[in-house]
Amino acid sequence: MSKAFNVSRQNGFTTIAITCFVLLYLPIILLVVYSFNSGTSVAIWEGFSWRWYQSAWQNDQVQEATVRSLIIALWASAISTTCAVLAALATTRTRKFKGQAAVFAMINQPLMVPEIVTAVALLIFFAMIKVATGYTGLAYLIVAHSAFCIPFAYLPIRARLQGMDLSLEQAAADLYATPFKVFRRVTLPQLWPGILAGAMLAFVISLDDVVITEFVKSAGQDTLPTYMLGQLRRVVTPEVNAISTVLFGISVTFVIAFTVLGKIKN
Amino acid sequence: MADLSSAAETQASRRRWLLLAPALFILVFAAAGPLLITLVYSFLTPGDYGGVEWQASWQAWFNVVMERDIFDDTLGWSDAHLSIFWRSVKLSLMTTVLCLFFGFPTAYFIATRPKKQRDLWMLLIIIPFWTNLLIRTFAVVELIRAEGTVNTLLIWLGIIDTPIQMLFTEFSILLGMVYVYLPLMVLPLYASMERLDFSLVEAGYDLYATRLKVLRRVILPLVKPGVIAGSILVFVPSLGAYVTPRVMGGGNQLMIGNLIELQFGQGRNWPLGAALSITLLAIVMVALMAYVRAAGNQEPHRV
């Protein structure tokens, strides 16, 4: 019996695809593996060891940078998600309004403008403010992060909102609920997976940011990624591997959580 | 009647802008506003220790592409800058093409898996997408460094004696960028392919098209929106790439992003940095508008 004809098969595609997946994960897997290397090389395996995790844990600079990254990410996530929720409520499930295109362009701007351009613009602008006020705290970073996190929080919230039936809120209003009560008792219970997803996305984006942070930060204000960037210029030990592996683990966890959130139905 | 409805509309409108206010405020303050200031700065004079002197000048814009020879004061094209622009465009285009070459079969593969499996395969693509850019770039560095995995392996196998120089070349930048931007190509391609009506593919085969012909004449035209979207999604960020060329290229192989950074570091020419940024932004905007136009033209073909 001759073989069946598979309509969707294309010559060589499966091979290239599988090769792609392998090549995509190979560097990362090696990275993770060598973070457990007992030797100092990133290529020659000398045995299993936790030493690099320990040294990273005990490294003052790493500790400082981690704390700073988390503080910024938490603030940026909170601020951007709040702004995004309000913005999503204002722009979804409504008729076309004047200035709609401009608003969308504004909200999605960080996605369209190359990061280096934004980084430079903020450097210039904040430098002016620094000269004028003398303030050199974390606020610059938090504000900068909040700004570019807004579209990342906005998109999942908007997507979720679009799938929600407007007539439910209208029914609540018909039953004497004020707009705030409608939001709290009808909209929010349905919307929360989208809000959580948006907050998580914003958190990860903030945590991962390199370019804008590098330009906006003052001396000594390293976040974890900028610390690593600095380390790459010097002798590289598997300590960087260890930090990377931890961050990678966080990413994977967040991706899975994000996917699960997306599957939650009303 | 008209009064009531317009009053309600004004109230709704006011409410809308109130809700938008926080987001817009932050975005104007920390995204759009600074861009305008950058534009202004591009018309100023560099300060001695960085920063600017508030004195209007075309110098920066001039220096984007031209330079004054230090010896005989003649005007000429800035070879250094032009070669950097050329390198950036070249590498970005090559990155896009390579991402297309690898990404198209990958997206097609995922789109032709049984429905239940597809989410799992997409998860494998999304995980690198969410992973820190620096980590991914670093992972590739680990492979191709002089003391990295590949060289160590080759020496151990006896194929070579001394490590091959792979890092700090245009090749390594290209490798890094393809590695980093591949998921960005796969995502929109997959979105397009998932919607492909395979009965059209069957019709192609029914009408005597071979596999290659079906790919070229039926599948490719139908997933063109995905191809265009993916290409833009890769070309634009790769043009403005900063981290990857810095890490993979060392200080030698500069792309536009690195050139810009230089002006705020040792180069101490903020206006030039500003002008270069605005130039990059302009190129990106043009590319995006071309995309919107191309995407718009797809409308009549859509089923």
Place this chain on the structure above:
Amino acid sequence: MVFAQVSGDVEKTITGGTLKVATAISVRNLRKVYPGQPPVVALADASIDIKDNEFFTLLGPSGCGKTTLLRMIAGFEHPTAGSLTMHGENLLELPPYKRPVNTVFQSYALFPHLTVAQNISFGLEMLGKPKAEIGRTVDEMMALVKMTEMADRQTGQISGGQQQRVALARALAPKPRVLLLDEPLSALDFKLRKDMQLELKRLQMETGITFVFVTHDQEEALTMSDRIAVMNAGEIRQIGNPRQIYDQPAERFVADFIGDTNFLPAELIETAGQTATIRLSSGKQIAARAAESGSQKGKVTLAVRPEHASIGPEAEGLLAGTLGEVVYFGTDTHYHVALEDGTGFVVRQQNRPDATAQFSSGDRVGVHFAPGIGQVLKD
């Protein structure tokens, strides 16, 4: 005449008065089983000989396997067992793009990125025909389906009926020997469908191409086909021309699926060749058509078409009962009779302008039909 000559080999051998027509497609014990708990038998040992130049219909309810069989001929499904040949050539070894058959898909599957003319020329381009020839054939095809003015339209801009005609033209352009049509008329509205049925029949007769037509609409099958294969649950229940299928259903399913039928419990007394003597529940005996494969004595089911029966006074009928609903249909009237033995029987009578209603609801009536009219069904 559009086609210069009838495509395909037609051997009409006149040998002592018999006409021999070549077989276009030969299906032998074709089987398709999908694995699972339990395995799904989509097609169970189907065997058919489809002749050249015939309009052959596969008829049956959803899931009966008709589409599976059609797709196997096209090459998009592969059988688990069995053989499939066309003019002697083993089709199973050929991929779809090497088989000289073309399909009209149920969803039309028109290429949205090509114009009407480009869709029609697609197959010819793939075959590498010279440009001039392609141009001529495309013009021919568009004239055939009356779409010449729409040549440069995008397929998304034309109506459903027009899309259907483009799909037809596209499949006919490469002049295949066999054309497969997968419920092509199901998306059209009633009037359009009726028009297209006549169109398709005319096209088939003009071009002489073998049409293999799939439908679930029995009326469609009866009006268009030379022969019909009635299918159910993966099996072919009966093959015959429309007349045979309608007048001589081989079994209960076919009788029930095609048109309306009355089923009467009866007893088979004896058979003599094509004729059987049966006793009805009222005790009266009558001659009927015997089942094809011969019938066993004893309990049988007799099938009688509503229009072959008449209603009259109780004493004159073969069976007696009470008249229930009388439904007026314009052209006919349906009389629903509750027979004495409990079965329901519908009599359909054509309305005559002069006749007056003789019976009304509640009357005792008799049902009568002529000898040789009823069909004994093999259970």
